[in-house]
Amino acid sequence: MTACVLITRPKAQAAAFASALQVAHGEPLRCVISPLIEIVSLKVEGAFDDVAHVVFTSVNGVNEARRVGILQGIPAWCVGSKTAKIAMNAGFDVRIAKGDSRSLVSLIAGKSPKGRMVHVRGRHVAGTVIESLDAVGIHCEAVMAYDQVAVMPTQAAIDVLRGENPVIVPLFSPCTAKLFSQIADFNAPLHLVVMSDAIDVQSRDTRVFSRVIAGNGAGLGMLESTLAAYAQFSP
Incomplete structure (x- = not known):
């Protein structure tokens, strides 16, 4: 069997x-x-040339960040090693958490990064990264860049x-x-x-x-x- x-x-x-x-x-x-699910890109309004930090909780977020014009070379706070590898290959300066949103928030909070921070995410997300960062005094904007269609x-x-x-x-x-x-x-x-x-x-x-x-x-x-x-x- x-x-x-x-x-x-x-x-x-x-x-x-x-x-x-x-x-x-x-x-x-x-x-x-x-x-x-099928990943479908969404229309994103706004400019991102002043973004200083980007948060990635999925490989899809990395792919969409390049599409919406987030600059390569800036620090990328990645949930785990696989996402970090894709982000590094895309030209971002990666920081790697332990594979879950809690460790990602802890990593970011421990460094207290300055400047505009965005989380490139899908319509459906696991965890509460933005809310948890806000609770420790770090502002992070949600950029809903893709949908997960059934x-x-x-x-x-x-x-x-x-x-x-x-x-x-x-x-x-x-x-x-x-x-x-x-x-x-x-x-x-x-x-x-x-x-x-x-x-x-x-x-x-x-x-x-x-x-x-x-x-x-x-x-x-x-x-x-x-x-x-x-x-x-x-x-």
Whole structure:
């Protein structure tokens, strides 16, 4: 009884995670990619040439920052290592938190940066970065640069969910977790791997055999936890 990993991230990120799983596993591993959201850029008003600091809580935010004209080279406060890597490749001067919004706020608060700060984000976000920064006296503007539009699951995803073999489902965002919880027609034993407590809350309506919150909020923790679940349910 071989398990399957069902990856519901946006297409490019899903493909990258599937590839990382295969490399880390070292042998064939069945993955089904079925994005439940599509990233759609939004029209953004205003000028950003005076921005001194930018906050990134996702790779999508980095991509959109370049589109709206935020200058490269300025300090970028990144939630985790994967986002930081993309930001560094895009020309930003990165600072790296420990993979969750709480550590990101703590990192920024500890340095008390001066000048205009913006958080480039989607319509749906995990955590309360701006509110938490405001509570410690640091003003940060929200730049809503993209939307996460719901997408129907693929037939391949429906087939594995209706099957009898275990399905490992890593969930990386509250938005995706909520959408996945709305899929009612499944028979397979589900094993969720969620990246944070906030995501876990949104997945609580999903009937599962097991769930685990990744020990490390960043991508490495999700990779390790997903592989551990796959090994457990693929004897």
